[in-house]
Amino acid sequence: MDSFVSPVSEDAHMWCPQLPEIREALHSLGAHSPAWCPQAPAEHSGRVPKREASLSCGEQQDTPQETALDISLSYICKFLTLCALAQPGATTDGNLLDLMELMCRAGLDVGLRLLPKTDLQxxxxxxxxxxxxxxxxxxxxCSALSLASDHHHNLLALVQFFPDVTSRSRRLRGQLSLVVIARVLNQQETLPLWQEKAQHLDAGPSPPCQEQQPKASAELDHKVCYLCHSLLTLAGVVVSCQDITPDQWGELRLLCMQLDRHISTHIRESPEAMHRTRLKDLAAQTYIRWQELLSHWQPQAQYFSPWEEI
Incomplete structure (x- = not known):
């Protein structure tokens, strides 16, 4: 800190940890695998730490070990941020990409489930x-980050690690979301948002009670809703990260129609299937936002001018 805030000679050397040292530090704190696959979409964005699942009316508090882990991870992120600020040109682009991938994987690691999100961002x-x-x-x-996990919930969390506060993070959010959507749908990474393969539920009537469905069918219904929830959230990120051109205006309008047809109209809600209600709520909110964008970016009406032929 003294070297950072006060003038130093050109011969002064500020120590910055290398990738193997950072990896070893994270491993010593409990990092082991990022393959954490939750069973249901959370009520809010981001991951739900395991310790929060057992909270009862706020009575349970962090253990000393969890508090120590939280502080240690916060110090690591803050120190690395300080190094990046102090010597922005000391690290090659390749090492920067590797470090970003490592920290994103750490953010998904079940062993580091208390990793402070703000410090990481x-x-x-x-x-x-x-x-x-x-x-x-x-x-x-984007290609490297999209391979950090095989679960769509984790891939969505990766996108949310980059807040929409700078032009670079905004562009990364949009491009990474497209890559994740393409990967989840087993399509090419250059697949446009407007040409995604449809992922929707059966439009047939639902039985009066979820318990009357075969267990396998109920699980599939839950998985499809869960996947649609993540895909729709990612699609919302893509749309919000770019200005709507005249060509995309018509495509977004068509996408709104598909959204209304396949989710808002065809999905049948029931008290036994709250995952459907969550999906329909997200679809309704997304539909409203997209309609506002269509209204704001509506292309000017084309008109015929007889002077153009003179």
Whole structure:
């Protein structure tokens, strides 16, 4: 800190940990695997730490071990952020990408479920700003991050690690969301948002009680709703991260029609299937936002001018 806030000579050296040292530090705190696959969409964005699942009316508090882990991880993120600020050109773009991938995987690691999200976001934003060959490294970074997990919930969490506060993070959010959507749908990474393969529920009538459905069918219904919830959230990120061109205006209008047809109209709600209600609520909110965008970016009406032929 003394070297950072006060003038130093050109010969002064500020120590910055290397990738193996950072990986070893995270491993010593309990990191082991990012393959954490929740069974249901959370009520709010982000992951639900295991310790929160057993909270009862706020009576349970963090254990000393959890508090110590939280503090240690916060210090690591803050120190790495300080290093990135102090020496923005000391790390190659390749190492910056590797460090961002490592920290994103750490953010998904069940062993580090208390990783402070705000500190991690600040670190990732600074690392993103330090990339010199931007946007040349954008596609490489998106491809690497999209392979950090096999579960769509975790991939959505990766996108949310990058808040929409800078032009770079905004572009990364949109591009990474497209790559994740394409990967989840087993399509090419260049697949446009407007040409996604439809993922919707059966439009047939629902039985009066969820318990009357075969167990396998009920589980499939839950998985489809869960997947649609993640895909729709990602699609909302893509749309919000770009200005609507005249060509995309018509495509977004068509997408709104498909959204209303396949989710808002065809999905039957029931007290035994709250996952359907969550999906329909998200669809309604998304539909309203997209309609507002269509209204704001509506292309000017084309008219015929007889002077154009003179």
């Amino acid at each position: 600040q670190l990732l934003l600074q690392l993103l700003e330090n990339i010199r060959q931007w946007p040349g490294k954008l596609q490489q970074l």
